[in-house]
Amino acid sequence: MTSTAPGLAAIRFALDRTSPVPLYHQLAQQLEAAVESGLLTPGDQLGNEIDLSVRLGLSRPTVRQAIRSLVDKGLLVRRRGVGTQVVHRQVRRPLELSSLYDDLDAAGQRPTTRLLRNETVPAGAGVAAALAVPEGGEVTVLERLRFTHGRPVALLCNYLPAGLLPLDTGRLETTGLYRMLRSTGVTLHSAHQSVGARGATAEEAARLEETTGAALLTMRRTAYDDTGRAVEYGTHLYRASRYAFDFQLLVRP
Structure with missing residues (x-):
């Protein structure tokens, strides 16, 4: 009892x-x-x-x-x-150029990461266009499962130009990708981002501890450094039951 x-x-x-x-x-x-x-x-x-x-x-x-x-x-x-x-309070994230790890850490959510994939692959058409590299050229792909308080909150997939920075498994599981980029001298300047929603596949649901078809928030982002170079293209999935994006809308004068 x-x-x-x-x-x-x-x-x-x-x-x-x-x-x-x-x-x-x-x-x-x-x-x-x-x-x-x-x-x-x-x-x-x-x-x-x-x-x-x-x-x-x-x-x-x-x-x-x-x-x-x-x-x-x-x-x-x-x-x-x-x-x-x-249950854990839904994470509310401001829509700005920051990493999920940094936002969770700042909110006291004690983020942890499980690295699922870290390898060099040929760039498909969409990734090549986002990173401005030749189709079929080498890019690094990272897949990570991000947790708060021991429960999964997001499934992250990131593509980077090959050789952009050392991608040590230990660091990838204990810090955020944007922190690693900044530590190597990359200055993040801007990003193009889109947010959507869809149902979870069976594989996604199993990883995120949801049911198949459960609502997931989606985010696609291409981040650029201060020279205008694309340094990261991400496709992320978030549990809608534990995560939300906050928007601030301004009226044009």
């Missing part, structure tokens, strides 16, 4: 029954705040709806609706035989 989270007992719920804000929404907001503050941490159990409804003096449907809203936001998950658990 799984016990409820110690942090749950420490939460002082303040529900205002005279407020126009629905009680389920008040409960959801306070549970979300507990996750954000670290009072409830990934893997913590919330117990069952009956116990929580009795403790708070709320109807079971009210508690169920609050939990469902947080499941929909990706903060909680219902697992058969386990119950309702806190």
Whole structure:
């Protein structure tokens, strides 16, 4: 039998029954705040709806609706035989020229990497066009699985001009590609990037611990250095359940 989270007992719920804000929404907001503050941490159990409804003096449907809203936001998950658990907060990444590793590290997400592929291959038409190299010419391809808190969040595939920099397996699994580029004197200047979405194939789903057909965010990016040379072309897949891109849109004067 799984016990409820110690942090749950420490939460002082303040529900205002005279407020126009629905009680389920008040409960959801306070549970979300507990996750954000670290009072409830990934893997913590919330117990069952009956116990929580009795403790708070709320109807079971009210508690169920609050939990469902947080499941929909990706903060909680219902697992058969386990119950309702806190999961890792969805990673929100600003859409700018930075690496996933740096963004995760800055957000305290403790990124780790598993290197799946590191080899020299002939450039296909699309890769050759992106990197401005002859079709069939040599390029380096890297495939990596990026994790946060021990769970996969992204499957990364990057192509680089052959010989651009030493690509040591140890460093590729302990730091980000852009950090490695900068450490060799490459100054990243700009990039062309497109974002989309599609369903996961069976192989992608297995690697990302999703179900086949689950929603994945896609990103294609060609990065350029300060001389205008293409130094990296990436095709990345992100779990939509744990990842989002943030856009800031400005009105043209």
